[in-house]
Amino acid sequence: MIDERAPDRSADGDSADFVTFDMAGERYAFPMSRVQEIIRMPGVVKVPLGPPSLEGLANLRGRVLPVVSLRRCCDLTQTAHDETTRVVVVDGGVPLGFVVDRVASVISVDPEAVEPAESVQATVSSEVLVGVIKGDDGAMTSILDVDELIGAQFAGTATTRAGLDPVAAAGPGGAEPADxxxxxxxxxxxxxxxxxxxxxxxxxxxxxxxxxxxxxxxxxxxxxxxxxxxxxxxxxxxxxxxxxxxxxxxxxxxxxxxxxxxxxxxxxxxxxxxxxxxxxxxxxxxxxxxxxxxxxxxxxxxxxxxxxxxxxxxxxxxxxxxxxxxxxxxxxxxxxxxxxxxxxQTEEQGMADDGRGDEELFVVFRLDEEEYAVDVDAVQEIIRVPETLIHVPKTYAFVEGLVNLRGTVLPVVDLRTRLGVPKAARDERQRIIVLILGGVRTGFIVDSVAEVARVSRGALEPAPELSAEQAKVVSRVANLHQQQRMLLLVQVDQLLGAEDTAALGDVVADQALTAV
The missing domain is CATH 2.40.50.180 (CheA-289, Domain 4)
Known part of the structure; x- marks a missing residue:
C-alpha cells in the first residue's frame, strides 16, 4: 500500500526534493512537488470571520491568494514580518500561501535520510508531520504535510459551490425584494x-x-x-x-x-x-x-x-x-x-443590459482598513449616523440602537461587531447603510461609504472558503487587478441569522406599540 503522505521521489527514484525554510529558529520543509512558487510578503486584504491563522487575501498576478501564517498553524509565537519574510505558495487544490520567517534552500535527499514521523518526537503536532530529514552534521529538518495543514485550518469548508455559476450562486446581494x-x-x-x-x-x-x-x-x-x-x-x-x-x-x-x-x-x-x-x-x-x-x-x-x-x-x-x-x-x-x-445603441440593446452591460454596480464602504461592497439594488438608502441612537434596554446584543427614519423605527447594527472587527469611536465619516433583511428594514453602521463602483463580471470570483461563516457572509471578491484593489462582496441575507432577523422584527414591533 502506498503511503500518500510520503515525500515524492524525483524521476530517477533515488532522491526526493524539498523546499526548506526556517521558523522560530527551527528548520522545516515542504515537498518540492507541492510548491508552486516563493514570493515576498505581499499586501493583504483582511477577511472577517476567517480562521485565526489567516493573514488575508493577496492578489497574485490577477488571482486571489489566501495567505496563512504557518507559525499560527504550528502553534508557534507570532513575530513581525521583515525583509526575510517569504510566502511559500503551495498547491492545495487552489493556491494557498504559507508565511515563513525565511526560505533556506532547495535540497535533494536520500530516502534513507528521512525518518518517519512515528519514530521521532517533535514540537509540532504529529498530525502535520510527515517525517524528519537527518543531516550529516546532526541537524534535523521537519517535513510538514501540506494537506493536513490545510485541513486543520479550514476544516469547516467542506461545502463548496463547485459546479455553480459563482455570480448566479451568490446572487446580487441576496436582498429581499424592495418594499x-x-x-x-x-x-x-x-x-x-x-x-x-x-x-x-x-x-x-x-x-x-x-x-x-x-x-x-x-x-x-x-x-x-x-x-x-x-x-x-x-x-x-x-x-x-x-x-x-x-x-x-x-x-x-x-x-x-x-x-x-x-x-x-x-x-x-x-x-x-x-x-x-x-x-x-x-x-x-x-x-x-x-x-x-x-x-x-x-x-x-x-x-x-x-x-x-x-x-x-x-x-x-x-x-x-x-x-x-x-x-x-x-x-x-x-x-x-x-x-x-x-x-x-438600439432600443433592444438598451433594454437588454439595463444600462449595465457586462457589469455589476456596487456600493463600496470601508471597515477598518478594508473595502467591502454590497449590490446597489440591495441598498435602500444611506444616511448619516445621528448624534444619539435610541437605546433599547434588555434587547439583543447585536442591536446598537434605534433610529426614527421619517416616522419608521429602524434597528441599527454595528457591522464591525457583526464581522468580528474591533469597534471604533463614532466620527463624522460613519454612515448607516439601510438594507432589508427578512422583510425588516435594518441599518448597518460602516466606517465610511467610498463610492458607487461599476465592476466587470469578469473581475468577480468566488471568495476562498476559509471558514463556514465567512463563506456565507463574504461570498465573492471583486479582484480589481489593474487598480491593485480587492473588494470583499457581502452577502446581504447572511449578515444576520434567521433567528436574529426575527428578533429584529420583534424589537421594531415592540417599539411601534410603545410609540402608540
Missing part, C-alpha cells in the same frame, strides 16, 4: 456644492468615483468642461458642477467625488464637492419647483424639491438633461468621449 411601495418612492443620490444639498435620480447615475489629483485640460473646451480623465481605459469628459452653477472653481481635493451620469450620446463625469447619501423619498414629499422660481437663470436645472425632516431640510433634485441643455456643450461632450461620438 411593496417601492414604486411610490424616488431614489436619489444627494451631494453638496458650496454647502447646498442637491440630488440626482439614482437611475441617471452610473457610478461614483473618487476625483483624481488632476484632469487633462482640453484646449478651447466649453466653460463647463474641466477636461478628460481615464476611467478604466476609457476617456471620460469631466464637468465642474461649480461651473454649471456659476460658482468659483477650486483645485480637486480628496473629498471631491465624480458622479458619472448618463447623457444622450455617452456619459459624463460631474465633479461634486462631496457626495452625502443615497435617499429613498416618498413621492408625497417631492414637489415640482414653483414656476415663478423656475423662470429665472440657473434654477431651471432644478426640476423638483424634496422636503425632509418635516420641511427643515430641502434637497433640490436636478435634471441631467437641463444641466447640459446647450447643443454646443452636448456636441463637445460627445466629441470628447473616446475622441469621437459615441456609437448609437
Amino acid at each position: 411593496e411601495d417601492g414604486d411610490d418612492t424616488l431614489e436619489l443620490v444627494s451631494f453638496a456644492v458650496e454647502g447646498q444639498e442637491y440630488a440626482l435620480p439614482i437611475d441617471q447615475v452610473q457610478e461614483i468615483v473618487q476625483a483624481p489629483e488632476s484632469v487633462s485640460h482640453v484646449p478651447n473646451a466649453a466653460s463647463r468642461v474641466l477636461g478628460v480623465m481615464d476611467l478604466r481605459g476609457r476617456l471620460l469628459p469631466v464637468v465642474s458642477m461649480r461651473r454649471v452653477f456659476g460658482l468659483p472653481v477650486a483645485d480637486l481635493e480628496p473629498q471631491n467625488r465624480i458622479v458619472v451620469v448618463s447623457l444622450d450620446g455617452g456619459v459624463v463625469g460631474v465633479v461634486m464637492d462631496t457626495v452625502r447619501e443615497v435617499l429613498r423619498v416618498p413621492h408625497e414629499l417631492v414637489a415640482p419647483l414653483p414656476s415663478v422660481v423656475a423662470a429665472g437663470g440657473r434654477a431651471t436645472e432644478v426640476e423638483s424639491v424634496c422636503r425632509l425632516d418635516g420641511g427643515k431640510r430641502l434637497v433640490s433634485v436636478l435634471s441631467v438633461n437641463r444641466m447640459f441643455d446647450s447643443p454646443e456643450v452636448r456636441q463637445e461632450l460627445r466629441e470628447r468621449q473616446d475622441g469621437e461620438p459615441a456609437p448609437e
Whole structure:
C-alpha cells in the first residue's frame, strides 16, 4: 500500500526534493512537488470571520491568494514580518500561501535520510508531520504535510459551490425584494456644492468615483468642461458642477467625488464637492419647483424639491438633461468621449443590459482598513449616523440602537461587531447603510461609504472558503487587478441569522406599540 503522505521521489527514484525554510529558529520543509512558487510578503486584504491563522487575501498576478501564517498553524509565537519574510505558495487544490520567517534552500535527499514521523518526537503536532530529514552534521529538518495543514485550518469548508455559476450562486446581494411601495418612492443620490444639498435620480447615475489629483485640460473646451480623465481605459469628459452653477472653481481635493451620469450620446463625469447619501423619498414629499422660481437663470436645472425632516431640510433634485441643455456643450461632450461620438445603441440593446452591460454596480464602504461592497439594488438608502441612537434596554446584543427614519423605527447594527472587527469611536465619516433583511428594514453602521463602483463580471470570483461563516457572509471578491484593489462582496441575507432577523422584527414591533 502506498503511503500518500510520503515525500515524492524525483524521476530517477533515488532522491526526493524539498523546499526548506526556517521558523522560530527551527528548520522545516515542504515537498518540492507541492510548491508552486516563493514570493515576498505581499499586501493583504483582511477577511472577517476567517480562521485565526489567516493573514488575508493577496492578489497574485490577477488571482486571489489566501495567505496563512504557518507559525499560527504550528502553534508557534507570532513575530513581525521583515525583509526575510517569504510566502511559500503551495498547491492545495487552489493556491494557498504559507508565511515563513525565511526560505533556506532547495535540497535533494536520500530516502534513507528521512525518518518517519512515528519514530521521532517533535514540537509540532504529529498530525502535520510527515517525517524528519537527518543531516550529516546532526541537524534535523521537519517535513510538514501540506494537506493536513490545510485541513486543520479550514476544516469547516467542506461545502463548496463547485459546479455553480459563482455570480448566479451568490446572487446580487441576496436582498429581499424592495418594499411593496417601492414604486411610490424616488431614489436619489444627494451631494453638496458650496454647502447646498442637491440630488440626482439614482437611475441617471452610473457610478461614483473618487476625483483624481488632476484632469487633462482640453484646449478651447466649453466653460463647463474641466477636461478628460481615464476611467478604466476609457476617456471620460469631466464637468465642474461649480461651473454649471456659476460658482468659483477650486483645485480637486480628496473629498471631491465624480458622479458619472448618463447623457444622450455617452456619459459624463460631474465633479461634486462631496457626495452625502443615497435617499429613498416618498413621492408625497417631492414637489415640482414653483414656476415663478423656475423662470429665472440657473434654477431651471432644478426640476423638483424634496422636503425632509418635516420641511427643515430641502434637497433640490436636478435634471441631467437641463444641466447640459446647450447643443454646443452636448456636441463637445460627445466629441470628447473616446475622441469621437459615441456609437448609437438600439432600443433592444438598451433594454437588454439595463444600462449595465457586462457589469455589476456596487456600493463600496470601508471597515477598518478594508473595502467591502454590497449590490446597489440591495441598498435602500444611506444616511448619516445621528448624534444619539435610541437605546433599547434588555434587547439583543447585536442591536446598537434605534433610529426614527421619517416616522419608521429602524434597528441599527454595528457591522464591525457583526464581522468580528474591533469597534471604533463614532466620527463624522460613519454612515448607516439601510438594507432589508427578512422583510425588516435594518441599518448597518460602516466606517465610511467610498463610492458607487461599476465592476466587470469578469473581475468577480468566488471568495476562498476559509471558514463556514465567512463563506456565507463574504461570498465573492471583486479582484480589481489593474487598480491593485480587492473588494470583499457581502452577502446581504447572511449578515444576520434567521433567528436574529426575527428578533429584529420583534424589537421594531415592540417599539411601534410603545410609540402608540
